[in-house]
């Protein structure tokens with residue numbers, strides 16, 4: 001018995017474990033998938049329309065357009081806004097490469113900006129300072145699941161006549177004040193990659209917007225530039241970026257559980273915050289007004305690689321989001337940039353600790369204890 005307890009104690013802690021979330025929806029998904037197989041309606045149809053309707057309602061927008069993935073959501077949204085060659089789009093440099101791919105695929109040029117040192121999010125002041133005569137839009141990234149002050153960002157952007165696209169791929173259900181992620185900007189772009197807070201059983205994405213014209217354009221762009229008037233009416237250069245019915249079924253099944261899963265994440269993040277020694281393992285700050293959904297639990301440590309290796313030796317798997325700021329990633333270097341000191345410093349310190357809704361309190365305690373011990377050891381050396 002004692003030996004068993006010790007073995008359990010030494011068991012490894014994965015960075016992410018999707019098994020419990022999958023199990024929660026398995027019966028419902030299996031039933032609905034069986035119905036779908038009977039109907040043979042694999043593209044479009046009721047399942048997709050139903051999820052789009054549910055997702056728009058959840059986000060507090062009038063429209064949602066399902067697409068194939070989050071990268072397409074960003075790329076097609078920028079195109080639907082008329083942004084392309086010669087246009088500049090502000091992008092925080094500390095994001096997943098997909099944010100930048102969306103801009104470049106639309107034909108526009110990213111202009112990389114720095115972020116707030118405490119939240120690692122873009123601010124209205126940074127936007128204001130970075131705009132040039134060619135700047136048409138800003139992509140605001142709700143990194144790690146937290147939103148910046150969207151009211152101030154929207155009023156700054158309106159004054160500067162910039163479109164605002166929210167990259168909400170890590171922020172399903174996050175709020176600023178009473179507004180949900182995706183509901184502030186011209187559009188909100190979501191990825192439903194399996195590891196996201198709302199994840200499909202494969203690739204999927206969506207765009208939410210309150211603008212019916214933008215929604216109509218997106219519906220056309222994702223489906224070969226078709227117009228509503230006919231299957232063979234191709235009115236613009238589109239592409240194929242449709243949301244699969246099989247995935248829409250999974251997303252509808254999971255959506256009913258999203259709030260409770262996000263609450264669980266918030267509780268675990270609160271526990272990390274309480275247990276971690278903030279002098280050596282400093283979590284990214286959360287601002288009053290923001291209710292984050294903790295897609296990731298990110299702390300900053302000195303000698304990150306050594307901390308990471310030593311955590312691995314005690315069975316704790318961690319991640320880095322992201323090791324190379326986007327302005328230094330090879331395909332994006334040609335866009336040039338000023339020095340971005342906050343992003344560049346943070347890239348060497350950030351460490352993503354294990355985080356998923358069904359993670360046990362005991363595991364969080366073990367990660368926190370090990371992190372405190374290891375990080376204080378390396379910082380004393």
Ligand SMILES: *Cc1c(COP(=O)(O)O)cnc(C)c1O
Nearest residue numbers: 069070071096098099169191193
């Ligand atoms: C996951 C992610 C995306 C891209 O999503 P895909 O569905 O993988 O294309 C875009 N932006 C951010 C911030 C992400 O985390």
